[in-house]
Amino acid sequence: MIRPARLVASLVVALLVVSACASIPESSVPKAVKNVGEINPSTPISPPPVGTDPLALVRSFVDSAAAPENNHESARLHLAPAVGRDWSPAPSMLIVDNVDTIPAPQQVALPDGVQVVTLQADKVGRLLPDASFVPESGEYQAQVRVERQADGAWRIATPPPELVVSRGSFDRVYRxxxxxxxxxxxxxxxxxxxxxxxxxxxxxxxxxxxxxxxxxxxxxxxxxxxxxxxxxxxxxxxxxxxxxxxxxxxxxxxxxxxxxxxxxxxxxxxxxxxxxxxxxxxxxxxxxxxxxxxxxxxxxxxxxxETDNAPRADLPGLAVVDERLVSLDRNALPVPGPAGSGEYDVVRAGQSPDGSQIAAVTRRPGGVVLRVGRYGGQLAELPVVGVDMTKPTWRGRDEVWTAVDGREVYRALVSGNSWSAQRVDARELTAGSPVTDLRLSRDGTRIAAVVGGQVVVAAVSDQDGRVAVRHPTILPSPHDVRITGVEWLRNDTLVAITDSNATPVYELSVDGYRWKQYTAANLGQPLRAVTVAPGGRVVVADHSGLWESRDTDDVWALLQVPIGGNSLPFFPG
Structure with a gap:
């Protein structure tokens, strides 16, 4: 029986760009990096055990195909000799999970010594020739013809049309x-x-x-x-x-x-x-x-x-509480200026990496507007308005982004003492479901978003003075949980919150290959926000307060600040 597909993904191929700096040479075109044919003496290569039946043979083939030694000799030994001599694996590698084999239904009788095996599995993703991973969606199925050889051993006569590798074997061979x-x-x-x-x-x-x-x-x-x-x-x-x-x-x-x-x-x-x-x-x-x-x-x-700059340790972080900004310290005092006094009705906010600037989404008749300015001062109202906006996210100290009504992405730029706003070409990101969260990486090269309840990572392309969001890739979540928020833990790692009681928080690699769940202890749904504090501490907000964890195995501890539930914490960035 074929299992439902657990993974949904999209892949968009990207092109290299030339450098924007005259002293930096043009980027080179990626070249396929072929697997090395050397023998690893610690991994003996041997044929399948004597007596292996056709179903087990096909599973063993998939479980050995990741090993590249001698041009995938471990997998080649599962093939009939004539087939093995001509077999040339594709340069890319399809990684699958939950591998199963069953006898294929036959419309006509097969000759003695011939069986057809149905190989079925859940797709995880693909390792491309440049050694990068991209997720793939759906189920994989192939018909594999197996024939008995003259010595009585079963061998594969028609292997799958592409190099199919079990996730377990990939994890053993690759890092x-x-x-x-x-x-x-x-x-x-x-x-x-x-x-x-x-x-x-x-x-x-x-x-x-x-x-x-x-x-x-x-x-x-x-x-x-x-x-x-x-x-x-x-x-x-x-x-x-x-x-x-x-x-x-x-x-x-x-x-x-x-x-x-x-x-x-x-x-x-x-x-x-x-x-x-x-x-x-x-x-x-x-x-x-x-x-x-x-x-x-x-x-x-x-x-x-090194551009993986964590929030400054001397900045305590801020939170939106009752539509005003307060400091995330033991006193939880309002920040100076109109953002903390209640003059602005603050819905969401973000602080620049150096702490000097504040961007706030504030209420106005009929919706919200984006304001930007110096910490503790007046925040200029920009011509960025809508019914709703995502939490502002910073690219350095002079540029801040937000998604408006889930469909348009804007960035505000400072020149001298004034701010201006312009629309970002994010059509590839917003072509489907609405964007409900948007976070720039600290290095400014990528963006992570929540789109239709899934994490999407995309490149931020700077070309000829134009900035665009390109090549979005969906990172399918385990168990089909719905993602409600995302933040950058490091430049190659994200943390995401979900609507699941069993798995409320995940750490995941930026390419979506690795997902690791945090413990659910002490947290209650719904989770309202996620942010990352100095030292890589993950902070989430639920109905009862703010909770922090330093590692996926840690029990969530209540943050010692006098702030109750329904607050929206954030740290610079």
Whole structure:
């Protein structure tokens, strides 16, 4: 029996863009990163056990297909010899869950020694040739012909038309690695999540550098850039230098690039390697130091380029309580100025990352209006009006976004002492259901939204002075729960609240592959808001008050502030 599909997803292919900065070279076109054919001595390759029946053989085939050694030899050994010699797996990989096999119904009698097996599973998503993951929807089903060989063993004569891999085997073979590229204004580095073969561990640095020099993934290409010129690749194998254990990366000639571009390249390399090696990075160009003043580098040496800036620890956070802003400290005093005095009827609000600016959605006759200004001062009323608006979300200190009536996205920009507003081209995001929550990543390259009760992540594209939301991808939630709010935990991780009593809060990777639920203890529905405090503390609001958790395994603890239920907390960003 075929199970109902649990996953719904959309995939839009993206193109790379050229850099907006003259000193930064154009982004290189992504290249397919092929699986390495080397043998991993820790994973023996052997044929299916003697006596494996056709149903078990097909399940075993799916469970071994993730291993890339010797061009997927583990999976190839499940095939009839003549078929195995010609089998050429597709460069992409379909990941499935809940794999099952049943005898296929037959309209005509089959010859002796021939069976047709129906392979059925739930689609999880696809690993693309550039090693990025995208969700896919629905059920997977294929008819697999199995034949008995001369030695009595069953082997597959017609394998599935694509490389189908069980989620369990994918998790055993692959690991997630953030590859770092440049943010929208080419001043810092941001992660682009990829999946690489985990063993042999000694090859991980080489795999990471190959992905880095190939450029951003398809889905991130319009939002991220690279300082590495097109055509530049490792000149020698990325490996530990003899004698001192430093990890040596020797690139081919970069050409005429500035010192700042070289530092950006160093930041991309060092931050990309940090998750696969703790060694110092010795970065070279044609055998000579890339940065003569600093030959061996660690992430701390390039910390100024890291854009995953958490809320400032000295800012207590704010909350909307009874349509005025109050501070999230032990006294919960109203903030200075009209936003705290009650002069404005505040519906939702957001604070700039440095704490200096406030954006507030306030009531007006017939609906709401967006106001922006300095913390504690008057907030200028902008020509952004509607029946409802999402909580304002900041892109740096000079730009704030909101979705109006679920259909239009606006951004407000400051020039001197005045603010102006303009509509963002977000048609790809708003073409379906209404947008009920909208949050910019701290690096400004991506946006997370709640659209029709699902999390959607999209690229924020800056091209020729125009900003647009491109390539939205739905991240299907486990158990088909309805998402009611979303926030960025880190630049590659989100936290989402739901309408479910059993699974009210999730942590999820930005590509939707990993979902991990928080405990439900102490929380009551409905959850009204989610935000992230300094130190990665997740704060949610329910009918009884504000609750915080530092980890998915922690029990929710009541935030020690004199604020009751129905408040809307938020931290800068």
């Amino acid at each position: 997630a690695v953030p590859i770092y590229f440049l943010d929208h204004d080419a001043t810092g580095v941001v992660p682009d999540l990829r999946y690489v073969v985990a063993q042999p561990a000694s090859t991980l640095p080489r795999r990471v550098i190959d992905l880095l020099t190939a450029g951003p993934s398809e889905g991130s290409g319009s939002a991220m850039r690279t300082a590495i010129p097109a055509g530049v690749h490792p000149k020698t194998n990325t490996s530990e230098a003899a004698g001192d254990g430093a990890l040596e990366v020797n690139l081919t000639e970069l050409g005429d690039v500035s010192r700042e571009t070289r530092r950006l390249i160093a930041a991309q390399v060092v931050f990309s390697l940090q998750s696969v090696s703790t060694a110092r990075v010795r970065l070279k160009e044609e055998g000579m130091p890339l940065l003569p003043e600093a030959q061996d580098l660690r992430p701390t040496d390039l910390a100024s380029y």
